[in-house]
Amino acid sequence: MMIWLHFKANRMNFVTTSDNTQLYVKDWGSGRPVILIHGWPLSADSWDDQSLAIAEAGYRAISYDRRGFGRSSQPWNGYGYDTLADDLAAVIEQTGAKDVTLVGFSMGGGEVARYMSRHGGKAVAQTVLISSILPFRLKTSDNPTGTDQAAFDATALALKEDRPKFLTGFFNKFFGVTTHPEAVSEETLQWARGVSLQASLRATLACAKSFSSTDFRPDLPAFKVPTRIIHGTEDNIVPIEASSRLAAKGIAQSELIEYAGAPHGLFATHKNRLTHHLLDFIRR
Numbered sequence: 301m302m303i304w305l306h307f308k309a310n311r312m313n314f315v316t317t318s319d320n321t322q323l324y325v326k327d328w329g330s331g332r333p334v335i336l337i338h339g340w341p342l343s344a345d346s347w348d349d350q351s352l353a354i355a356e357a358g359y360r361a362i363s364y365d366r367r368g369f370g371r372s373s374q375p376w377n378g379y380g381y382d383t384l385a386d387d388l389a390a391v392i393e394q395t396g397a398k399d400v401t402l403v404g405f406s407m408g409g410g411e412v413a414r415y416m417s418r419h420g421g422k423a424v425a426q427t428v429l430i431s432s433i434l435p436f437r438l439k440t441s442d443n444p445t446g447t448d449q450a451a452f453d454a455t456a457l458a459l460k461e462d463r464p465k466f467l468t469g470f471f472n473k474f475f476g477v478t479t480h481p482e483a484v485s486e487e488t489l490q491w492a493r494g495v496s497l498q499a500s501l502r503a504t505l506a507c508a509k510s511f512s513s514t515d516f517r518p519d520l521p522a523f524k525v526p527t528r529i530i531h532g533t534e535d536n537i538v539p540i541e542a543s544s545r546l547a548a549k550g551i552a553q554s555e556l557i558e559y560a561g562a563p564h565g566l567f568a569t570h571k572n573r574l575t576h577h578l579l580d581f582i583r584r
Contacts, residue, residue, distance in 0.1 A: 315364065315394045317387050319378060324371035325364040325391065329355025333397040334582060336363040337388065339406030339431070340511060341467075341496040341504050343370030346405070346567055353575045359582060364391055366408075368503020370495070379506035381514050385414035392423050401582050403428040405567065406538060407511045409547075410434065417522035427527045428581060430574070431564050433538055434547040435517045443515075445542035452512040456505055463501065467493045473536045476563025483569045492565075520550035527554040528581045530574065532562025 315323045326344050334354050336347040344363035351361035365372040367387055368379065378384075388411050392400060402424050404412035409432025416424065439446035458466040471492045476483040496504075529551070531544035540558065548556040557577060559570055566574050 315391050317367070317378075317390045319375070319383075321367045321375050321378060321387070322373045323364050323367060323387060323391060325362065325395065326351065327395060328352070328361045329359060331359040332399055332401070332582075333360040333362055333395070334401045334403060334578075335388075335391065335397060336361065337402075337404045337408030337411050338363065338366065338369075339408055340507050341369065341499050342492065343495050343498065345370070345495055346492075349571045350567060350575050350578060353579065354582070357579055357582075360397075362391070362395055362397060366503075366507070368507065369499040371498075374500040374503060376502060379503060379510055381410050381414040381510055382418060384411050384510075385418045387411075388415045389419050389422070398423050399425040401426040401428065403430065403578065404432060405430045406564065407433055407507060410511055410514060410516060413516045413519040413522070416524075417519040421522065421524060424525055426525055426581065426584075427523060428578065429527065429529045429544065429547065431531055431535060431538055431566055432529065432544060432547065433511050433516075434543060435520060435550055436515045437512045437538070437543075438515075445539075445546075447512070447542070449512075452508065455508060459501070459505060459508070463504070464493065464497065467496050470537075471496075471565075474563065475565045475569055476532075476534065476536075478536075479534070480563070483563065484565070488568055517550065520547065521552075523551040523553070525553065526581075526584070527551050528577065529554055529556045530559065530566065530577060531556070532559045532564065532566060532570075534561050535564045537564035 338346050343365045347363040354361040409429045472478045529544050531540045548554050
């Protein structure tokens with residue numbers, strides 16, 4: 301009996317998707333739920349500071365590791381945004397979440413957008429996009445502010461050649477330490493690299509392809525709830541002029557908050573300010 305109870309308790313930390321992928325879920329506190337979706341190539345642990353504050357403020361903070369990342373299963377397939385949105389739908393359904401504030405960071409903004417269109421925004425009352433990739437990362441003839449395909453190809457090659465080395469340079473830009481050495485500690489940089497290396501190489505590459513090539517412009521009209529958009533003006537990973545400033549124009553009930561001089565990884569570099577803006581919006 302003791303063994304069975306231990307197994308059952310552990311199983312409660314996972315959600316099972318339609319293709320039997322196991323998603324690791326962190327479910328803290330009680331009250332109206334806030335679901336937080338992490339960025340590439342991290343895990344739900346990147347939300348711990350905000351999740352703790354949300355739970356202590358009387359809400360329920362739910363975060364989960366995207367398939368292929370952290371403690372979730374690492375399947376070969378399923379890294380397109382339709383499947384990722386279906387994974388989010390499974391999290392919402394199996395946690396029983398209602399009147400959700402749905403928060404997406406960076407790549408996670410794509411799951412929010414595709415969930416709103418593909419699942420009609422079921423159970424969602426508010427959305428928040430932080431350093432988000434929306435609406436379209438790739439440079440095309442009708443998206444001239446996007447990033448050249450060659451840059452994404454170079455990223456894929458660097459990941460295949462020496463992933464730890466690539467991640468070192470990536471997180472220096474991610475947290476802005478290349479221009480502001482005091483932005484985060486060396487220990488935070490080491491933590492980010494370690495968490496990222498928990499992901500499978502397949503998931504890391506496939507998700508990079510998905511967030512760099514998926515056009516979310518058709519999804520923007522599906523945002524029919526109040527939306528807060530937060531982005532740093534010196535984001536060198538997802539430049540604000542090619543992302544959140546455009547998304548704010550395409551999402552009807554949105555407000556854009558710009559953090560002057562801030563980089564991409566706001567959950568760490570500006571965690572207190574970000575937590576304030578999250579809680580302020582959730583309480584509305």
